[in-house]
Amino acid sequence: MKRVVFFIGSALASFTLLSCAAQRQAAVSDPVIIDGMVLVEQGAFTMGSDDGEVSERPAHEVFVSEYLIDRYEVSAREFADFLNARGNANDPFFSAGRHSTVVEGDDGSYAPRKGYDAYPANNLTWYGAASYCRWADKRLPTEAEWEKAARGEDVRIYPWGNNPPDEKLARYDQTWSGEGRGVLTPVDTLPAGASYYGAVNMAGNVWEWVSDWYRQNYCNYCPDVDRSGEVAARLLGKENTPFASRWEEQEMISPERVDPRGAAFGDFKVLRGGSWTDTEPLMKVTVRYWRLPEERGLNMGFRCARDSRQR
Numbered sequence: 001m002k003r004v005v006f007f008i009g010s011a012l013a014s015f016t017l018l019s020c021a022a023q024r025q026a027a028v029s030d031p032v033i034i035d036g037m038v039l040v041e042q043g044a045f046t047m048g049s050d051d052g053e054v055s056e057r058p059a060h061e062v063f064v065s066e067y068l069i070d071r072y073e074v075s076a077r078e079f080a081d082f083l084n085a086r087g088n089a090n091d092p093f094f095s096a097g098r099h100s101t102v103v104e105g106d107d108g109s110y111a112p113r114k115g116y117d118a119y120p121a122n123n124l125t126w127y128g129a130a131s132y133c134r135w136a137d138k139r140l141p142t143e144a145e146w147e148k149a150a151r152g153e154d155v156r157i158y159p160w161g162n163n164p165p166d167e168k169l170a171r172y173d174q175t176w177s178g179e180g181r182g183v184l185t186p187v188d189t190l191p192a193g194a195s196y197y198g199a200v201n202m203a204g205n206v207w208e209w210v211s212d213w214y215r216q217n218y219c220n221y222c223p224d225v226d227r228s229g230e231v232a233a234r235l236l237g238k239e240n241t242p243f244a245s246r247w248e249e250q251e252m253i254s255p256e257r258v259d260p261r262g263a264a265f266g267d268f269k270v271l272r273g274g275s276w277t278d279t280e281p282l283m284k285v286t287v288r289y290w291r292l293p294e295e296r297g298l299n300m301g302f303r304c305a306r307d308s309r310q311r
Contacts, residue, residue, distance in 0.1 A: 031071075031197055031198030033071060033198070034068060035068075036070060036071055036072070037068035037069060037070050037071060037305075037306060038068065038069060038070075038071050038149070038197045038198045038199050039066070039068055039197070039308065040064070040066065040067055040068070040069060040145070040148060040149050040197050041066050042063070042064065042065050042066040043063065043064070043153065044061050044062065044063045044064075044153075045061070045062060045064070045147075045148045045151060045152065045153050045155075046059055046060070046061055046062075046151075046155045047059070047060060047061075047062045047143075047144055047147050047148070047151075047218070047255075047286075048060055048218055048255075048286055049284075049286040052284070052286050052287070053287075053288075054216060054217055055216060055217060055288045055290075056217075056286045056287065056288060057217050057218070058217070058218060058219070058255065060218060060255040060257070061257065062144050062148075062255070062256070062257055062258070062260060063257060063258045063259070064144050064145060064148050064259060065259055065308075066308040067141075067145055067305055067306065067307055067308050068305060068306045068307075068308055069141055069145060069146070069149045069197075069199060069303060069304070069305045069306075070138075070199070070303035070304050070305070071198060071199055071200060072187035072188055072199075072200055072201065072303065073120040073121075073187045073201055073205065073206060073208065073301050073302065073303045074120065074121050074129075074132060074187075074301065074302055074303055074304065075112075075117065075118050075119065075120060075121060075186075075187050076102040076103045076112035076113070076116050076117055076118070076119050076120070076121050077112050077117040077118070078121070078132075078136075079094070079103055079121035079124065079128075079132060080103050080105070080110040080111050080112055080121075082131075082132045082135050082136070083103070083105075083107075083110040084108065084109070084110050085135065086131060086132075086135055087107060087108065088107045088110070088128075089107050091107075092125065092127055092128070092294075093124060093125055093127055093128030093131060093132075094121075094123060094124040094125070094128050094296070095123055095296055096110075096123075097123060097298070099179040099181075100122075100123065100179070100181065100298050101113075101122055101123045101181075101298070102116040102119040102120070102121065102122060102181055102184065103121060113181070116181060118186040118187055118188060119181070119184050119185070119186055119187065120184060120187050120201075120205055120206045120301040121301050121302075122184070122206055122297070122298055122299065122300060122301050123296045123297060123298050123300065124296055124300065124301065124302070125293060125294050125295065125296050126209045126269040126291075126293035126294075126295075127293055127294065128296075129209040129301075129302035130209075130211070132302075132304070133302075133304040133305075136304060137306070138304035138305060138306045139211065139304065139305055139306065140209060140210055140211040140302065140304060140305065141210055141211065141303070141304070141305035142210060142211050142212055142259075142260065142261055142262065142305075143210050143211075143212045143260070143262055143270055143272065143288070144259070144260045145210075145305055146202075146208065146210050146272045146273075146305075147272070147285055147286070149195060149196075149197050149199050149202065150195045150196070150199065150202040150203070150272075150273070150285040151195070151196065151285040151286075152195065152196025152197065153196070154196070156196065156285065157284055157285065158170075158193075158203055158283055158284060158285060159193060159194065159195035159196070159199070159202040159203050159285060160192065160193045160194065160195070160203075164280055165193070165203060165204070165280055165283045168190065168192045168193070169190060169192055169193035169203070170190065170193050170201070170203040170204035170205070170274075170283055171183075171184065171185040171190065171201070171204040171205045171276045172203070172204040172274060172275070172276060172277075172278055172279065172280065172282075172283055173276075173277075173278070173279050173280065174276040174277060176277070176298075183276045183277070184205060184206070184276055185201070185205055185276075187200070187201060187205075188200065189201075199303075201273075202273050202285070203273055203274055203283040203284075203285070204273070204274055204275060204276060204278070204283055205273075205275060205276055205301070206273075206275050206276070206299050206300055206301030206302075207271040207272070207273055207274065207275045207289060207297070207299055207300045207301070208271060208272050208273045208301060208302045208303055209269060209270075209271055209300065209301075209302040210269070210270050210271070210272055211261070211262070211269075212261065212262030212263065212269070212270045213262055213263040213264070213265055213266030213267075213268070213269060213270070214262075214263070214266055214267075214268040214269060214270045214288070214290035215262070215263040215266060218255040218256075218260075219255050267292065268290035268291060268292055268293075269290065269291065269292075269293045270288055270289070270290050271288075271289045271290065271291060271300065272287070272288065272289075273287075274287060275299035275300070276299055277299050278299075
């Protein structure tokens with residue numbers, strides 16, 4: 001069974017204007033790279049944005065323990081090796097497309113297309129991404145880990161800083177034509193667009209699966225974002241309590257603050273980072289998208305993370 005889905009993120013309604021343009025912002029001057037992964041030290045950072053879409057709100061401080069994240073997205077060569085070792089009967093992890101995917105073949109015999117070894121694996125499911133990471137003795141990053149690795153501690157808008165993207169910083173706003181694979185770029189290109197901690201292509205190229213189930217915003221019930229808190233209040237028997245005091249007394253409605261793992265269950269899994277087909281606003285580090293975990297797309301890939309104590 002061959003399935004190919006062309007996934008295009010919808011354009012955001014608004015774009016934050018910069019009050020002070022700057023060149024690439026200061027970052028970790030000498031990234032710590034261990035086994036192809038960059039070290040992200042423990043500490044707090046600002047996650048989300050009050051100026052973005054509903055799914056990005058609210059901006060809130062999060063503490064994240066030390067971890068490692070892949071410097072580059074998982075490549076066609078790496079993912080083909082996994083498919084051959086693990087198997088892919090009935091395509092639960094990946095579907096090969098004749099003109100669209102950088103990996104070709106069928107169950108038991110996969111290989112990168114000629115000249116595409118270092119391009120990001122695409123058209124794979126969340127299950128394929130999660131299984132690859134386990135196979136490699138790693139795991140998918142959480143949303144918080146992904147965003148901290150991209151954003152750092154200085155509340156930057158893009159992985160490289162606050163300047164809008166261009167062709168030296170990110171692979172984005174490309175048009176599919178012919179076989180189409182040229183819209184992608186190898187995982188180790190565009191170093192000028194590296195993130196605060198030195199991870200490359202965290203904006204554009206392919207959307208990246210993360211471990212979290214999707215929920216509309218970072219609170220279970222955010223009164224300043226939607227009205228679902230009123231429904232929760234009725235269920236809790238607190239419908240006569242002033243909204244503000246309900247917010248203050250119910251910890252369950254506040255965003256998780258320490259090593260958040262997202263919702264306990266859901267229908268959709270989250271993707272981060274934008275892709276080659278998306279426009280400038282979707283390159284922002286706070287942008288979120290979501291798909292069913294069995295879905296796949298020509299602009300969907302991933303990178304892995306690992307607890308630092310494993311090193």
